[in-house]
Every structure is written in C-alpha cells, then in structure tokens.
Amino acid sequence: MSKNEPSKEKLSTESYKGVRDFYPEDQAFLNYLFATCRTVAKRFGYVEYGASILEPAELYKAKGADNEELVNEQTYTFTDRGGREVTLRPEMTPTVARMVSAKRRELGYPLRLFSIPNLFRYERPQRGRLREHWQLNVDLFGSQTRAADAEIIQVAYEILKAFGAEEKDFVIKLGSRAYIEALAAECALTEEDTRKLVGLLDRKNKIEKSEFEAGLAELGVPLEKLNGEQVPADVQAVLDTLAAGGVGNAVFDPSIVRGFAYYTGVVFEVYDTHKDNNRALFGGGRYDNLTALFDDTPIVGVGFGMGDTMVYHFLEVRGLLPAYSAPTHAYLAVATEAEVPHALAIAGELRAAGVNVAVDFGEKKLADQIKTAVKHSIPYLIVVGANEIASGTFGIRNLLNGTEAPHTREELAAFFLSL
C-alpha cells in the first residue's frame, strides 16, 4: 500500500459529544427565549453584562478541597501553555461576583445585573446529559432587604408569565437558610448532622415519605418543624411583598435549601405543576458572602439562574412553544438567469423599504426555486420573469395558502409593510 494515495477518510458531521447545533428553527427558539428574558429583566431595571467562558480555575476551587474535587471532575478544566489553569465556566454567579468586586467602588447600589451566558459542565457521556446550556442569570447586589429578595423572585415569575404560563402552571417554593440554621441550633445538631439535615431536605421529593421521616427522627428533628406551618419572619416578609406585587403562587416550604453552596438567606425553587414534568425547574436565593472571596467587605447579593432546556420542556409540555416564523418576508424567484439583475433591483427597492428579501440566482428551474422558498418557510413568493418585467405587474404568492394577487412594482413594498 506504500505507493497508494493517502486515505481520504471523511470527517463526521456530528457535533462534539453532549453539545448542540442550533439550526435556524432551534436558534429562533433561543432568540425568543433570550428576547423575552431581556424584556422582563429590563422592565425591572436590570442591565446586561457579559464575560468570557474562560475563567481562572481558582474561581471555582476557592470553597475548599471538596470543591476542588468537584471542579476537577465536573468541569472542563485544563492547563494552558502559560501554565495557567483555566475552566470553562460551569455557572455565572462567581463571574458576576468577581466583576462586581473588581469595580466595587465605581458601581452604584442597589446594582441590578443580568446576563445570558453559555455554561459548561463535564458530564460522563453515558448519562446522555448536555455538556453545555444557556442560562439567564439575574442578580441584585447591595441590598439587604426582603424587598430585594421578593423582586428577584418576581422577575422569575414575570418571565414565566411572559412565556405564556399561568399561575396554575408553576409554584414558587421559598425556603430559608436562617430557619434551618435556627432549627439545627434548637435541636443542638452538630455541624455534620446539620449537613445531613440539609442533604435530607434536598432529597425530600426524591425519597419515600417514610424514609424522610425516619431520617428526621434519627437526627432528632421534630417533623412538625418541617411541615411549613410556622413561616419564619424573613420568608413571610418576602411572601407579603410578592402578594402585593400580584404573585399568587408562592408558598413556604422548609425543605427548600438548595444544597450548601453559597446561599445564606431566603432561597427559592420554581416547580412545574404539570403531571408529566413535576420537578424543580430552577431557583436561586440570597448569597451575602460570595464576594468575600475577593475582598474582606462582602457585597450582599441575591439572584437566580434559569436554563434554556428547562424552559423548552416547560413550554413544550403545555404547547406554549412559539411557532417558527422565518425572518425573510419574500422570496424572489426568477424565470431564467437572465432576470437575476432585475430581481436584484427589485430586491434592492424592497430592502430599502425595510422588507427582508432573499433572491434566487436562477440555477434551478422555477418549481425547484419555489421548493427552496417553502423549505425555508418563507411566506411570500414573487416570480420575476420576462412577462412580469414587460408588464410591470408582479404576482405576490402566499405560500401558506396558495393565493396570489397582482401588484405593480411600486406597490410591492407597501404590501409587505402592511402585513
């Protein structure tokens, strides 16, 4: 084989394992998601920021050896050729805390920030889980008030409403880290037992009631402390503010703890109420010490993150996904290549008026050009041929219902602008 041609093996067209390609219809959903989030976040005075997906690995390892293991096993972390350890960010909160700390004196408070970053996590392929997603992050820095906690939750609520969801579609469960810490103190739990209690609460919805109750009994924590009847003052203040803001589906649930992480106060999770999708959709809470990683005087914060796949499933299960609509208004087909310059001139006139127009270059016969317009979900077609040019009259064909109406060249733009 030594004299043979080198192998011309073809490359796979598959994307890298666990990541997604966004063809136009997929990207259109992402863009709809992003636009809706942006509109609502801005309505509440939030301003967009961004950062690179590359962060120093130390940003995620700072919380101790346990965390270092987590970073090494569950993130994309590698050493660059300058010897720097770098991580593809798995979450945005450390980044925004870093950015706020960096300009702590220049930024005014309360500071409202949002971003829609791409995030990465290392998942073993066999799990079939995604290794990247897009996540809206909304954060409010510099306010200690329960009104700030309530505002963050209300932003989450209004975004779901803006997607077309109703209150019956989801419930917002509020927990309190202060309540759990007070309970642990009351029950004289050791630090290890407190950790066990938090773990047990975190698993509450995934285990049998009996197992949950046995776990509580073993720790010596009375069950009635966790039935949600005694609402702690911090949670009640948030619930009252939410109610005044028209949020009618928020409740206290002491089992909402959101792991140990960096939360310090009121935490919340939004649950889907759909029978086929009954699970926590996303959540957030108060983290008053996170910027202490960078500076002795921390800037208090509260925020949430909401991932794109969660929203997709939440909307899909309810038939709330928006129908795809092509950004192109009109397709100009040509009878022969000779009419391309005419089509380009007409396209130029339409574009100058603000109409989005694609032109076919006439390399295929007309029937195939029309198929292209249909494949691209373009709603209207105009054929540019010798007859049309001579008469100055062009048919605008509605590709959705097959109707066609004649228009003079001068009338074309007005037709599309009136849609």
Next chain:
Amino acid sequence: MSKNEPSKEKLSTESYKGVRDFYPEDQAFLNYLFATCRTVAKRFGYVEYGASILEPAELYKAKGADNEELVNEQTYTFTDRGGREVTLRPEMTPTVARMVSAKRRELGYPLRLFSIPNLFRYERPQRGRLREHWQLNVDLFGSQTRAADAEIIQVAYEILKAFGAEEKDFVIKLGSRAYIEALAAECALTEEDTRKLVGLLDRKNKIEKSEFEAGLAELGVPLEKLNGEQVPADVQAVLDTLAAGGVGNAVFDPSIVRGFAYYTGVVFEVYDTHKDNNRALFGGGRYDNLTALFDDTPIVGVGFGMGDTMVYHFLEVRGLLPAYSAPTHAYLAVATEAEVPHALAIAGELRAAGVNVAVDFGEKKLADQIKTAVKHSIPYLIVVGANEIASGTFGIRNLLNGTEAPHTREELAAFFLSL
C-alpha cells in the same frame, strides 16, 4: 505558624488572561453591533444559526500536517476525560460547513446563514492580543454564481453603512484565486513557487515596494500582471453586480489572496481608509470545496467573517460609536424605607404600561439614591415620599438637565411612553 488560621488569601478579580469582561456599557456596544448585523443580514434573507464553541479537534486538523501544527499551537485544544480531543473553535466556517453537510438533503439552496459566534485562539500572553472575540459570519451555500459572490460582499458593505460609515471610509478590494492560479500556470511556477507567490502577495502591504518587486522578479512573475489593470472576468462580473447594487467603493486588487486556506474563487478584503487605521478590517471569499471534508459531493460556499474589535476601532476612530443609553427609563427613590411598598406599587403600574423602572429599597439617604441613579445613567428620577403619596403628585426629575415637572400618579406612565 502550625496553629494559625488557614490562610485566607483573597482571589484576584482579574479575568483570565486575554479575555474580556463586558460591563454594561461594553455589553451595550456588543448588543448594538449584534443588532445591526442581524438587521442587515436578515434584510438579505439570511437566517441565524448557532453551535457550541466545543468542536472535535479533527475538524481543524483535516487540512494536513501543517495545519495540525497550527491547531496545536494556536488553538485551545485539549483531551477530555473520554479521550476525545476537543478544540474551542477558532473560526466558524468549518462548523457551518459541518452543519450544512449533516443536513445536506433537508436544506434548500441557495442557503443563506449567519451567526455571531464567540471564537477562541491561543495567543502567547506577551503579545497582548485577545484570546477571544465575537465574529459575525455570513455564508451563502449552493450557488456558483458571481451574483452570490457579489451579494456576500454587498452584505458586508451594507453593514458598514448601517454603522454610519460612508463609502469614503473604506474600500473593498477584490482578488481572484483563479487569476493567481492562471498566472502561476502562465509563468510555469512550481507548486512551491506558487505558494511563495501567494505569500508574497499576502505580505505586499507590509513590505517595501522594492522587496515586493524583487520577490516577483525572483519568481519570474511580470510586475504588470499584478497592477490590477487586467481585471479577470470573474472579478469584473462581481464588480458589475456590486455597481448595479449601488456599491461604489469596490476595486480589483490582484494582491488580495487571503492565504492558502480554503478559498477557491473570488476573495475580498475591506480596508479602512483612515490614516490612523489603514489596514484590512476583515474579508472573505468563495470556498467551493470545504464541505468535501465530510462528503464526496461538496456544496459550494461563499462568505465572510467580521470581528467585534475591528468594528469597534473602525467606529471609534471616526466618532461613530453610539453613546451609551441605559435601558432603564426611571429610577424610583424613596424618602424612607416606609415608602418602599408605595414605590413598588407605582413601579408595578409603570412596568405594566411598558416602562423600565428600577426601585431603590431606601437603605441609603435620598441624596445617595440619586447618586446611584446617576451612576447607572438612568435619565429620570421620581422621589416617592409621604408628601407625594398624600398629594398624589410626583415630580419627574430629568437627571441630565436637572429640570423637574409635577405629574399625577395616573400621568406618570404616559410621560415615559411619550418620550
């Protein structure tokens, strides 16, 4: 020291080397850039797609051993825990070629696609160059015509116009790979000498005229073949179509070759004409064989990429950068914390009407709340105090000129909607 507290060293707030943080004003520029590009691309019938920044490393190595070295040295490439070699994409064209190949039969042609990806390259830190940027990519697949070449160039032209640039601000130089190949054949150049010729042409603007001419003489290529007077037919056809489309600043320049890469036909580069920024801004061209990496029947393509930092400098040098404008219309300050519920109620009314409102939670005195509004560039301030609530009259203060006018609570929304 063994009994001391563990070191509580603070983390740096700096971003990873060579990447950028986008604070609100920086992000606002990016968003302006993206929005302008989207508007123009859609005007020409292009549809947005996206993909992950993670790609199989083989996608970039496919072009041979030289390229493999380039990939290893100039990209972020690492091996994941599943043994897969993965690259942070340095350019988008291989990705879009992969995606188009994957669905080659489902997609209609001509196929117009655009994306605004984040791209990564490994630069040695001492150079001070960025390791990531955002780049508009516009590509047209499935047309062999010069009209397609012209359209891609016209999209680039219209985007610069949409940014406020005039024709005198830039010049579009067209080259032709076919012309250079024909010239090489005419001069009986070896493959190696052809490569030398392309390299010499690529460096033309960076070296002395005498060096350039000596290089040509050494290769036996007549200088008059490269003065741009004999316009090849493919370039002339593109220039004619551009002229018909109103593009008055496109010229033939045989020295435009855009390296060896994957270009096969007409190529182009947009040059800044400003005396302080005279350089190639961006470019593109025809690549008819790229999808042959994936399939024996390639889908022809033509496209360009335009980076965010290039646009920034192009606009900055001309004073064309848009002024920052906060997305928040009004800041509600409170006389004391007691008025926060009233402020929230007013904010709710304004938001329901479509006004973007930030509320201060009253943790600082009024003067400091106003400073916050000013720091955030919010144009209008409304103070909510006991007097205002009792009288039902609120002053809307213009923070830019200091004027203030009284409005009833019911009139507030109308004021902002009329702006």
